Amino acid sequence: MTLSTPTLLLTGALTVIAMMFILWLIHLPIKNAGLVDIGWAYGLGLLALIYGIFGSAPFVPRITITIMAALWSFRLGTHLFQRVVGKPEEGRYQQLRKEWPNNTAFKFLLFFEAQALLDLILSIPFFLVASSAASSRPTLAPLQIIGILFWIAAILGESIADSQLARFKRSATHKDVCQLGLWSYSRHPNYFFEWLVWVAFALFATPMHLGWLAWTAPALMLFFLLKLTGIPATEAQSLRSKGEAYAAYQRTTSSFVPWFKKA
Numbered sequence: 001m002t003l004s005t006p007t008l009l010l011t012g013a014l015t016v017i018a019m020m021f022i023l024w025l026i027h028l029p030i031k032n033a034g035l036v037d038i039g040w041a042y043g044l045g046l047l048a049l050i051y052g053i054f055g056s057a058p059f060v061p062r063i064t065i066t067i068m069a070a071l072w073s074f075r076l077g078t079h080l081f082q083r084v085v086g087k088p089e090e091g092r093y094q095q096l097r098k099e100w101p102n103n104t105a106f107k108f109l110l111f112f113e114a115q116a117l118l119d120l121i122l123s124i125p126f127f128l129v130a131s132s133a134a135s136s137r138p139t140l141a142p143l144q145i146i147g148i149l150f151w152i153a154a155i156l157g158e159s160i161a162d163s164q165l166a167r168f169k170r171s172a173t174h175k176d177v178c179q180l181g182l183w184s185y186s187r188h189p190n191y192f193f194e195w196l197v198w199v200a201f202a203l204f205a206t207p208m209h210l211g212w213l214a215w216t217a218p219a220l221m222l223f224f225l226l227k228l229t230g231i232p233a234t235e236a237q238s239l240r241s242k243g244e245a246y247a248a249y250q251r252t253t254s255s256f257v258p259w260f261k262k263a
Contacts, residue, residue, distance in 0.1 A: 045073020
């Protein structure tokens with residue numbers, strides 16, 4: 001069964017809005033807004049599945065990007081689940097509670113639903129591939145194969161960075177700064193490879209009808225990582241908790257793209 005373009009968009013939108021509302025309700029008694037990160041990651045995989053199942057595009061490209069997005073979503077969502085559930089609320093969300101002393105619950109509701117909106121925008125590459133019946137190519141285009149190779153490299157890099165950070169945290173003290181493996185070359189290698197995942201999705205969607213729109217996803221992701229909720233919030237919390245040790249790390253190590261340390 002295929003859905004029309006408006007119905008497909010509406011179905012995806014209502015699904016992630018409802019999911020984020022449920023997560024917001026769950027977060028109220030446990031006071032852990034980190035659930036929003038889990039919802040953001042799983043929500044994108046859910047949208048990809050909806051588009052992949054009910055889209056009208058040729059089977060091979062539609063199912064390929066659905067599998068890519070679902071695997072990425074499951075890996076990251078599960079990683080975040082293990083990091084968040086049963087643990088104290090992350091410092092960046094504790095800081096938001098301090099900054100939002102009035103109407104805190106309602107402001108967090110808006111925050112949760114803003115992540116649903118972000119999911120919808122970032123899912124543009126999945127939607128374009130799954131719904132572009134006008135692009136009737138039944139097999140993968142060369143640029144889509146390149147996108148798959150980018151995706152594999154990015155997933156491997158992000159998985160290694162997450163694994164190295166988890167290994168570090170098992171033996172580190174609260175004031176220690178992770179400089180293990182990839183973290184010696186970038187202060188945020190996980191964010192860098194996360195961005196490369198979105199470059200891969202955009203590459204895959206480019207041959208489709210209106211495929212240039214897919215590049216809004218990595219552009220938006222780069223803005224969020226570099227200027228808004230990614231590096232600025234994470235580093236502000238690291239400076240609060242680790243002090244001069246993290247400031248020294250900032251002076252010697254690339255913030256985003258892995259590179260050699262400064263002398």
